[in-house]
Amino acid sequence: MRARPDTRGRAGRRPFYDLLMNVDRRVIFLVIAAAVALPLVFPLHLPVQISPEARAYFDEIERLQPGDQIILSFDYEPDTMAELDPMSYATLRHAFRKRLSVIALTTYAGGPGIALRVLGETAAEFGQQYGTDYVFLGYNPDYSATILRMGESIQATFPTDHFGTPADSLALLQGIDRYADIELLVSISASALTEYWIIWAGGNYGQRIIAGNSAIQAVLIYPYYDSRQLSGFLGGLKGAAEYEKLIEHEGAGLRGMDAQSMAHLLIVCFIVLGNVGLVMQKLRARGDAAGRAGSAG
Amino acid sequence: MRKTGPVVFGFLVGMLMLIQYFTPNPWIQARYNNVLDWKQVVFGITLMLGVLSLVLFHWRKIEQRQKGWGYSVITIAGLIFMIAAAVWRGQNAGPYLWMFDHVQSPMQSTMFALLAFYVASASYRAFRARGFHAALLLTAGVIVMLGRVPLGEMLGFHAGERYYSLATISDWVLNYPNVAAKRGVLIGVQLGIVATAIKIILGIERTYLGKGA
Amino acid sequence: MGGELTGWFNADRLPAALATLIFGAVLIYFIRAARQGRPLYIRRIAGLEAVDEAVGRATEMGRPILYSPGLDPMEEVATVASINILAQVARRAGQYETRLIMPNRDAIVMTVAQEVVREAYTEVGRPDLYDSHDIYYTTQSQFGYAAAVCGTMMREKPATNFFIGHFYAESLVLAETGNATGAIQIAGTDSDSQLPFFICACDYTLIGEELYAGSVYLSREPLLLGALKGQDVAKLILLAVLLIGTLLALAGIDIRPILGIGAASGGGG
Numbered sequence: 001m002r003a004r005p006d007t008r009g010r011a012g013r014r015p016f017y018d019l020l021m022n023v024d025r026r027v028i029f030l031v032i033a034a035a036v037a038l039p040l041v042f043p044l045h046l047p048v049q050i051s052p053e054a055r056a057y058f059d060e061i062e063r064l065q066p067g068d069q070i071i072l073s074f075d076y077e078p079d080t081m082a083e084l085d086p087m088s089y090a091t092l093r094h095a096f097r098k099r100l101s102v103i104a105l106t107t108y109a110g111g112p113g114i115a116l117r118v119l120g121e122t123a124a125e126f127g128q129q130y131g132t133d134y135v136f137l138g139y140n141p142d143y144s145a146t147i148l149r150m151g152e153s154i155q156a157t158f159p160t161d162h163f164g165t166p167a168d169s170l171a172l173l174q175g176i177d178r179y180a181d182i183e184l185l186v187s188i189s190a191s192a193l194t195e196y197w198i199i200w201a202g203g204n205y206g207q208r209i210i211a212g213n214s215a216i217q218a219v220l221i222y223p224y225y226d227s228r229q230l231s232g233f234l235g236g237l238k239g240a241a242e243y244e245k246l247i248e249h250e251g252a253g254l255r256g257m258d259a260q261s262m263a264h265l266l267i268v269c270f271i272v273l274g275n276v277g278l279v280m281q282k283l284r285a286r287g288d289a290a291g292r293a294g295s296a297g
Numbered sequence: 298m299r300k301t302g303p304v305v306f307g308f309l310v311g312m313l314m315l316i317q318y319f320t321p322n323p324w325i326q327a328r329y330n331n332v333l334d335w336k337q338v339v340f341g342i343t344l345m346l347g348v349l350s351l352v353l354f355h356w357r358k359i360e361q362r363q364k365g366w367g368y369s370v371i372t373i374a375g376l377i378f379m380i381a382a383a384v385w386r387g388q389n390a391g392p393y394l395w396m397f398d399h400v401q402s403p404m405q406s407t408m409f410a411l412l413a414f415y416v417a418s419a420s421y422r423a424f425r426a427r428g429f430h431a432a433l434l435l436t437a438g439v440i441v442m443l444g445r446v447p448l449g450e451m452l453g454f455h456a457g458e459r460y461y462s463l464a465t466i467s468d469w470v471l472n473y474p475n476v477a478a479k480r481g482v483l484i485g486v487q488l489g490i491v492a493t494a495i496k497i498i499l500g501i502e503r504t505y506l507g508k509g510a
Numbered sequence: 511m512g513g514e515l516t517g518w519f520n521a522d523r524l525p526a527a528l529a530t531l532i533f534g535a536v537l538i539y540f541i542r543a544a545r546q547g548r549p550l551y552i553r554r555i556a557g558l559e560a561v562d563e564a565v566g567r568a569t570e571m572g573r574p575i576l577y578s579p580g581l582d583p584m585e586e587v588a589t590v591a592s593i594n595i596l597a598q599v600a601r602r603a604g605q606y607e608t609r610l611i612m613p614n615r616d617a618i619v620m621t622v623a624q625e626v627v628r629e630a631y632t633e634v635g636r637p638d639l640y641d642s643h644d645i646y647y648t649t650q651s652q653f654g655y656a657a658a659v660c661g662t663m664m665r666e667k668p669a670t671n672f673f674i675g676h677f678y679a680e681s682l683v684l685a686e687t688g689n690a691t692g693a694i695q696i697a698g699t700d701s702d703s704q705l706p707f708f709i710c711a712c713d714y715t716l717i718g719e720e721l722y723a724g725s726v727y728l729s730r731e732p733l734l735l736g737a738l739k740g741q742d743v744a745k746l747i748l749l750a751v752l753l754i755g756t757l758l759a760l761a762g763i764d765i766r767p768i769l770g771i772g773a774a775s776g777g778g779g
Contacts, residue, residue, distance in 0.1 A: 028421060029414045036413065046447035049464065078402035079409035079653055113397040116389060142340035145333045152330055163389070191678060215445070216679065216703045222476045223483065238445055261448040263413065268439050270421040275435070278425050319527050321520050343618060350617040350647040408653035412679060415686040423710035479702060482718045485745065486700045489722040492741040493587040495537055501733050502590065
């Protein structure tokens with residue numbers, strides 16, 4: 001089923017098109033590594049255009065007033081933090097700059113470490129106080145029960161914050177107990193968690209939601225944005241770069257655009273190479289067939 | 298009873314969860330909240346079950362000196378170390394957090410980063426214009442790959458006041474054909490989920506009891 | 511949704527209630543039809559036709575089969591479908607005396623899978639072939655699981671890989687590694703984001719509902735067949751409603767006030 005045809009020519013040498021169609025994996029890996037690494041050292045500063053989805057994400061936070069509550073859910077673990085951390089940092093910078101009240105939580109066991117780091121750094125940058133300007137409710141097992149239960153009572157779902165402080169003693173959570181009390185929910189996710197927030201929190205309780213997703217996941221989010229079940233979203237590192245440009249703070253998103261551009265360009269070049277080889281192979285086969293037909297006639 | 302009990306229980310809880318969606322009755326909503334609370338307890342127990350399975354699996358490997366038992370020693374040692382570190386200095390500081398930031402995070406990120414290389418080699422191998430559908434896949438893939446980075450935005454032209462680039466075509470592909478296809482698959486998958494849920498509630502689907510189809 | 515609701519029925523959810531009743535009725539009708547022995551047709555699914563061939567290949571080469579049920583827990587539909595397909599694959603593996611290796615990310619899925627495989631071997635008269643060490647738990651970590659499966663593929667060199675279930679970003683790592691070992695690969699997932707990777711890297715791919723249809727297709731059990739037909743008819747009904755709605759919208763006729771449906775709820779802009 002996987003036998004490769006013997007493409008050696010009369011002289012026993014591999015035809016050129018065979019080389020084009022069968023570049024060694026390791027060569028591809030080395031070229032991609034160089035394409036990603038070099039622009040990080042020698043930046044190109046390629047310009048970034050803003051997409052409507054990223055603009056909508058920005059506008060949703062921008063329309064809020066100081067003191068409005070938002071929930072920020074860190075729905076990812078260290079494996080995807082390279083793509084999603086820039087979104088988290090930018091969102092918190094935007095929120096803290098507008099003096100919004102941030103209720104952070106995570107639905108992943110590996111999320112607290114990330115949340116503590118991002119919250120700690122951005123809160124220190126803006127002089128935000130824990131308990132009054134932001135809180136971290138921590139990790140709750142079973143995301144489905146968590147999302148659904150929060151619709152009935154946030155404090156029953158998280159009786160204490162991540163540090164063990166009773167939720168009802170935190171100044172920020174006074175009078176805040178349901179989605180109806182929250183202006184906006186932000187899900188930063190590389191998985192279907194965003195869809196679950198939309199279906200359960202948005203569909204059941206009418207919660208307004210925006211999301212930051214990895215590039216793979218973002219492709220699935222378009223239908224929800226199109227039907228306005230999602231008010232805005234960021235797609236991949238490019239989305240993070242667009243958002244950083246909007247809040248006028250260069251971060252890892254903008255810095256990564258050159259490397260991503262070069263990597264994509266090289267992948268396309270390899271694809272073109274493979275197809276050039278395919279065309280050459282077909283032309284060669286056609287020529288051989290014509291030659292055999294001619295000699296037979 | 299061993300097989301009937303879970304099926305009956307599944308039916309009762311399944312019907313409760315179905316009915317609660319359509320009724321605001323306080324008693325039923327209270328039972329719904331009870332189920333959600335118990336669901337979290339069960340989930341926590343499954344996490345413990347997972348750890349127990351992990352320890353038993355690797356302990357057996359060490360006891361029997363099976364191939365690769367050295368790695369099992371490292372696994373159990375790592376597990377004990379992280380539990381001890383969390384108990385000693387907590388999760389928010391000390392060796393536990395240090396190990397998370399300097400060992401686990403880089404290791405997990407590295408594994409995910411491998412995808413960049415695998416995507417390159419898989420794309421190179423798979424995107425060949427052998428037929429009409431393959432050529433369509435190839436074309437869409439190239440357009441979206443370039444259109445989603447700043448480079449694709451630079452490859453364009455002005456037509457009057459508007460600027461058209463690969464990014465414009467990429468956005469159109471993502472917002473129209475992609476949305477249509479995704480909606481179709483989404484509806485189909487969700488109907489499949491509803492059908493399977495109804496089968497489980499009615500006891501037709503009993504795979505969770507360990508009986509195959 | 512604003513304000514406290516009272517009474518026994520939430521009128522806002524009437525369309526969902528009607529849809530549920532219609533869907534349930536159609537499903538039950540076809541399940542009863544299947545019970546009564548009515549023949550029900552389902553189309554050919556290439557990936558499932560290849561299961562016998564794939565197991566046979568592993569037997570001829572004297573190499574094992576690797577089966578991954580995905581990363582989701584037992585309560586997820588894709589995992590339930592995967593375990594159903596596993597039963598069929600295990601029966602064939604038992605008949606051909608081919609070793610079946612199954613690394614798991616979830617302890618409960620592992621427990622269920624062990625039970626299913628043991629029963630499958632017993633049904634074909636080969637309970638001696640069952641080895642619980644071949645169906646094992648690896649780790650809860652996503653990429654830890656991917657690394658474990660890749661390590662198994664590189665060491666054991668299975669002739670056939672099955673990736674049936676719900677997968678996440680590790681799908682391409684698994685599929686590419688399997689490809690590098692020269693195995694024939696059959697994938698099936700309802701995870702939209704991973705389908706392109708499986709399509710590129712595997713020989714056969716079951717897309718979305720084909721995964722759910724898989725166990726029905728292989729076992730031909732009447733009850734499951736009836737449920738599958740019911741699902742298809744319900745989809746046709748939904749398609750008709752969508753078409754009518756689209757035509758009405760194009761004609762500028764808004765029937766939402768008549769049906770008592772408001773503007774889009776949730777995070778709408």
